[in-house]
Amino acid sequence: MPDDAAAARAAAEEESAFSHPPVAPDATAAYGDHPDQVIDFYAPRTDAPLVPLVVVLHGGAWRARYDRRHISPFADHLARRGFAVASVEYRRGGDHPIPAQHTRTGSGPGTLAGPATGLGAGTGTAPGADAAPGHGPRSGAPAPLAGRWPDTLDDVAAALDALPALVREVLPQADPRRTVLTGHSAGGHLALWGAARHVLPAGAPWRIDRPAPLRGVVALAPVADFAVAAELGACDDAALQFLGGKEEFAERRPYADPVLLLPTGIATTLVQGRADLDVPQAVAESYADAAARAGEVVGLTLLADVGHFPLIDPAADACAVVAEEIAQLAW
Template identity: 75%
Template sequence: MPDDAAAARDAAEEQSAFSHPPVDPDAIASYGDHPDQVIDFYAPRGETAPGVLVPLVVLLHGGAWRAPYDRRHVTPLADFLARRGFAVANVEYRRGAEEGSAGAGASGSGGAGSGSGSASASASGAGAGAGSGSGSGSGEGASVAGRWPGTFDDVAAALDALPALVREALPQADARRMVLTGHSAGGHLALWAAARHVLPADAPWRTGRPVPLRGVVALAPIADFTVADKLDVCGGAARQLLGEGEEFAERLPYADPAFLLPTGIATTLVQGRSDIVVPPAVAESYADAAAKAGEMVGLTLLEDVGHFPLIDPAADACAVVVEEIAQLAW
């Protein structure tokens, strides 16, 4: 358990991160029929020379895969990136359980029927437990983490649809210079999306070749489910996402980035040493697994930084995140 000083620091960091008003996108496009199957697009701010394309950052938000915590809470980060010359795609996906379902793994169905997530939750609502999973939503399904397999269906579908959507919504963006980034549960999804070509052969999301990426920058990611489960990260969110008992073990090779190595894609993890929400041990375990698989993964550990400054435009840690993205993208 974190001590009082660590908990107070975490609360102050969270309050700062979620104090920024949400920023509306320049365009919105759907990649499916469900209300949560949408992508917000942010054009680069400032003038660009005619015909000059800019890198595309694909952003996957956190919130422990739980329904109340949607993409709105990372719109200030999307705007922060756009103001530094990037085109940004902020991806929404289904979270929580199907309405009336007691758990993410209960139904085993990823259909596009009505869900408990809402793309209109306020930024402040996302902050109230977005990392810790302590927030409560409307109904039991709202507090359940993720949806198997729907959360994964959505991220795969969004990435597959993205090139065509970008051409229409962000003509300034160069999809050939694409960097995936995500925070916490979104960091997990970014690592997973980059590893679809090494999924088991029977995985429905497997691709025949790597996604054309410049790289991945995962921010305090839930990158190793076994370690996260031992540490009870976000109130057991990984088990809620995959299911209990045998389901958890059976689904790990399809969902856990630590099982999906090496990817052959440049990957950097950015992690606060003082993070009490997703402790550094989770990222360190992923980096160790990558090294054992013959792949070097960058691990940037920031002193005196917790979970939320990585997505807080007012924090120095967020500037570090942008620099890590820029090193891969430009």
């Protein structure tokens, strides 16, 4: 159990990350028929005719109370640094979308747009939306189940497959030849998994025949090794729940666990806070070690005195480090 000082620091970091008003996208497009099968697009705040594309996969332990709204300030931060950004929504477990950040209405940056486009597309306020945010223990209430098997992976695969055509239509400034996948926490898992679809077991419905045309992956505090995450109870046992429980865990891991999908041949960097209480450092280290054993070099950037949420908090120095790691792969 963390000491009081560590828990207080983690709570303050989380509060800071969620203090930013959500930022409406420049456009939203659907990649499927379900309300959660949408992608928000943020145009680069630059006059450059062609810029790298960053695909963002939000975290939240694959639980419905966390939708893409909470990572929209981070997506906007990347757009302000000159990237084209695509923020992917996907189906998650549990009943409630993210608390807070749901009360602002209107149009324009910092507000929620209507149901057809913008941050309002795909999700809405639900009972319990005034509850405190948190991945697990700090929320003060039992966490809902994590993920929807196989829907979560169905959606991420479908979104990545649909993205090139949508980008050409919606975000012409984006250069698909310079695409970087990034994701935070559970989204970090999905980014690693999305880059490893070509090494999924034969017969997996999400498998592709060749590596995706990516410049690389920057995974932020990712759930990168399900066995270690389950052993540590990361995010209130989210990894175990995501795979359906103890009985399905071993059977489904080869299809979902990034640590079992190595090597990928795609440049990969992990960014991890040493003080992370939600997804501990040991999870990222285990993935990096497994990659080395598989003959692949994976970058691991460890940030001292940084917890889980500063990586996506535009007010935090750690977020600038993340943007620089993305830039090193993209430009």
